[in-house]
Amino acid sequence: MNILVYAGDGTSRASVIHTVNSLRSLAGQYYDVMKIDAQGLLSEPWEESTSLLVIPGGRDLPYTRDLRGLANDRIRKYIQLGGRFFGICAGGYYGSDRIVFESGSALMEVRGSRELKLFPGECRGAVYPGFVYDSERGARAVGIELNEKALGQEQLGFRQTKVYFNGGGYFVDAEKYEGTQVLAWYMNEFGQIDSQRLTGNSKLKAAMVSCQIGQGLAILTGVHPEYDAAHMDPNNPDYGPEPNVVTKLTERENERRLFLRSVLCKMGINVASVPTLLHSLPAHPSVTGNSSVSESTMSNGFQELPRITPLYLASLHPYNIKKLTATLMGLANGQGIIKGSNDTFQLVPSPLHPIPDQQIDGFEKRTIYDDKGEDDADLLNAVCKSLVLCPDGPPPLTATPEFNIGQYFEALRSARGPNLEYTFGGSLLYGQVVTSTQTMLDKNFDISQQLPSGLVCNATIQVSGRGRGRNSWISPPGCLQFSMTLRYPIASSAFSNVPSVVFIQYLVALAVVESVCSMPGYEDIPLRLKWPNDIYAEAPLTHPSQANAQAQYGASRGKMIKIGGVLVNSNFGGSEFLLVIGCGVNATNPNPTTSINHLIRNHNQVHGTNLAPLSQETLLANILVKFEQFYEQFLYGTSMPPTPTEASNPQWQQQRQGQIGFKSFEEMYYRRWLHSDVAVTLSTLNPPRQVRIKGVTLDYGLLKTVALDDQGREIPGLEYRLQPDGNSFDMLKGLISQKL
Structure with missing residues (x-):
């Protein structure tokens, strides 16, 4: 809440x-x-x-x-x-x-x-x-x-x-x-x-x-x-x-x-x-001897705006970090500084080298009343961020105490199993405290367009986290948050049958749910999907904020709690889209709503099971592997990536035509989502009309609805289709409204 x-x-x-x-x-x-x-x-x-x-x-x-x-x-x-x-x-x-x-x-x-x-x-x-x-x-x-x-x-x-x-x-x-x-x-x-x-x-x-x-x-x-x-x-x-x-x-x-x-x-x-x-x-400042106190260091009981910490770049395979290092060095000036459209990065050759201070001069010395019109997010974006290259494997745990990169790579290997061709998450850029993983990749297109598809940036705390619309926040510890680059092809003579890119957000959200619920014993963990890209939990009410929601909106509805969401930004470049996929999900934190591990603990209490909680390292690896499986099936009709020869062969494409796209995911998706045959109000019509949700279209991922008469019966042939990014869909109130 x-x-x-x-x-x-x-x-x-x-x-x-x-x-x-x-x-x-x-x-x-x-x-x-x-x-x-x-x-x-x-x-x-x-x-x-x-x-x-x-x-x-x-x-x-x-x-x-x-x-x-x-x-x-x-x-x-x-x-x-x-x-x-x-x-x-x-x-x-x-x-x-x-x-x-x-x-x-x-x-x-x-x-x-x-x-x-x-x-x-x-x-x-x-x-x-x-x-x-x-x-x-x-x-x-x-x-x-x-x-x-x-x-x-x-x-x-x-x-x-x-x-x-x-x-x-x-x-x-x-x-x-x-x-x-x-x-x-x-x-x-x-x-x-x-x-x-x-x-x-x-x-x-x-x-x-x-x-x-x-x-x-x-x-x-x-x-x-x-x-x-x-x-x-x-x-x-x-x-x-x-x-x-x-x-x-x-x-x-x-x-x-x-x-x-x-x-x-x-x-x-x-x-x-x-x-x-x-x-x-x-x-008080008079006690400490400081004449002024910055809003950026409001500690001792206030949630302070934390200091930005170094970013560590590591890869599962040594040759990948070598290629990435060469790419980044090519973007840097003689002092190892890369100036992006939104952020500036200082390359550090290894974790053994000195890491520069990352705070703007004077930022900590401002008081609330020293306002010059700058927004804190703008000031933090201006911080020159240290980007530490890790050519010899993951950095020591003392450098990243909140996320064990070595453990993550082991979990990634385990989740991939025999699928050695998988690449998503094989290169990881991690920072304990960052501005926004999404902003760093999306708003620095001149840099991100040089990065490989499947590179993941994750953080423990984001101080300027980005969501849909105007949403931004300081993320709580325990929230798994990451962004990933993805090169998505545009239909061409060589590759003509490309499904709509709008389904990517659906697949990522589905991958989050299935990464947990497809594990043996975890099938009944109550994770659900809210159209178009939110992750909900059918969870027990454990504190007053949820109890208030239950009292306000009804007992059964009060138990549906949002615990995650997906954001996809796109840039066009040549023959492909460069997507930046952002995802955040409450993994280990029971507040402010609930989390996956809280659901697991509750399941153990109710059913007498002993399911292990999931670490952020394991959960991230599982999500990325599950999404890569879905992505290959969605784009190519096979869970294994095709060879370049296969991908450009029209006959191979024709054989896979009936297997690509979202159709093969319909049953799984509808099993997890919240909306089957739900009646809602389409308020963009004058007067508003009651409609029933029937699913999503397989061409462009539109929400399919059919009109209802005064008795709640479906009116054959009177259908409405709604775009996922053109409407605010408030499932819990049964309301669909056009965004202004």
């Missing part, structure tokens, strides 16, 4: 960073914390996999402009059906029925109604004077009094604390609205409940409220419980003389974390235990 943080136009960069990192600190072991923009909220099927949507601080007016209409309708419906919403500062204003901001100010006054109307009254601010856009001049460490009973945290240990404030509002007459609870009130500088500057009947200023919306819950706040003083600049003059804002917040950091934890618990979000949380408290 995901926690989505809105990062569209108008959001404060600092607020987004603090929000993302605080949520990763508290809940990152259970959820993927990801950013999303307005287009994503409008067009992507995000609701089903989202446990919490957060609108952080910034400017309310751009939110109003970009999310009006359909996006707001989807957000409110998501909450009504059991979703959770957290609106912080500008997000709190935005979630209210009405907003009044800086009344009487010629430059900053904003007032009007808002569409979400989660809080049924007015949010009025700023509570304290001095606010200036894009500045810390109005920042304060404000006191708040907590409603421990409403938070469900009577044993919190404190009733008052201080948190960051900069321009937030209060929720007028909050106590009078049904379904609304006040979670915290503002206090004045004397430590008293602040009742100044009030109008209406209320005597207290509500700093944070919770609002019951249908089956869901929205929490709106005028203060910033997500701000961690350890990642603020204590030398900023806007914070005032000592004891300044940062000092005051630092003194209450323990309480801030516990308070934010209680807010997330109120929303049913699974969070770190209190001992774990308190043990991970960071040291």
